[in-house]
Amino acid sequence: MKLTIQRLTSLTTQDRIDLTKVWPEIDISQLEAQLSETQRMYAARFNDRLLAALQLTIQGAQGKITQLQVREVTRRRGVGKYLLEETLAQNSALAEWWVADDGADEQDIRAAFMQACGFRAQGDGWTR
Numbered sequence: 778m779k780l781t782i783q784r785l786t787s788l789t790t791q792d793r794i795d796l797t798k799v800w801p802e803i804d805i806s807q808l809e810a811q812l813s814e815t816q817r818m819y820a821a822r823f824n825d826r827l828l829a830a831l832q833l834t835i836q837g838a839q840g841k842i843t844q845l846q847v848r849e850v851t852r853r854r855g856v857g858k859y860l861l862e863e864t865l866a867q868n869s870a871l872a873e874w875w876v877a878d879d880g881a882d883e884q885d886i887r888a889a890f891m892q893a894c895g896f897r898a899q900g901d902g903w904t905r
Contacts, residue, residue, distance in 0.1 A: 782863035795827035840871040874905040
């Protein structure tokens with residue numbers, strides 16, 4: 778089965794289980810209740826399982842991405858980059874992008890990843 782990037786507007790029981798593995802520290806039910814046209818969630822799905830996800834807040838022509846995470850067992854396979862690229866493509870009307878530096882990952886690895894995706898460092902995150 779092919780890896781697909783989807784905007785999630787409601788979650789199945791399996792989605793909730795998978796997202797708990799992506800974001801163990803986040804209340805998934807509360808997050809789902811906040812989803813709207815300006816508060817979005819995108820996820821990478823493979824074989825009916827979510828492997829990675831991010832949150833997108835839209836303010837005018839700016840997209841702010843937070844909580845970009847890939848499950849530990851899936852890292853270093855291009856899933857995060859594909860998730861980020863497809864999220865940008867699916868929201869092509871947005872002119873400015875900012876990605877929060879809110880990951881617990883090693884900073885040098887995260888910085889290399891963001892640069893490979895075409896972003897440049899800016900204080901507490903990356904812009905494009």
